[in-house]
Amino acid sequence: MIAFIVTTVVCFITYLLLTTGSATDASNILGLWSIEEFLFGFILSAIVGFITRTIFIKKSLRMLNPVRWGLFVGYVIGPFFYGMAKSNIDVAYRVITGKINPGIVKISPELKTDLGTTMLANSITLTPGTLTVDVDEKNNDLYIHWINVKKEALTKNPVDCNYICGSFPKWIRRIAE
Secondary structure, eight states: OHHHHHHHHHHHHHHHHHTTTOOOSSSEETTTEEHHHHHHHHHHHHHHHHHHHHHHSOSOOGGGOHHHHHHHHHHIIIIIHHHHHHHHHHHHHHHHHOOOBOEEEEEOOOOOSHHHHHHHHHHHHHSTTEEEEEEETTTTEEEEEESBOOGGGGGSSSBOHHHHHTTHHHHHHHHHO
């Protein structure tokens, strides 16, 4: 039951954030949503919450901790934004000069949760010059297509995470585990 309630509330808040300011007449809630839209959003969120309750909330409710959400915002604003900016400059340099050495490498970030592995895979994929190709579910290893495989990075198998994703795994470990 708690999984249904949490999933419904998260869906409803997301719906409200995405439809903010769509009220057009005088009968509205806080001047932001019409009453019909508010009710439709609640009903739709309850349906989605019922269908996806076992997918969104699995075994623990640790992600409901506000400290973890604050860490997530700090991760996105800090290291993720910095890594993305640095990668954009690197990819622009490689496109202009043509100096690329593409390849697929295996990294072992040693994350224990599916959420952590998913967050890292998405962070890597969103960063220019890298793409998560596959995930080894048994060991949580990631196979990454990298635009410029460095020779010194290939001295280990799996490749050291610092070459590809920097401090992403440390932050994700704080957030998701």
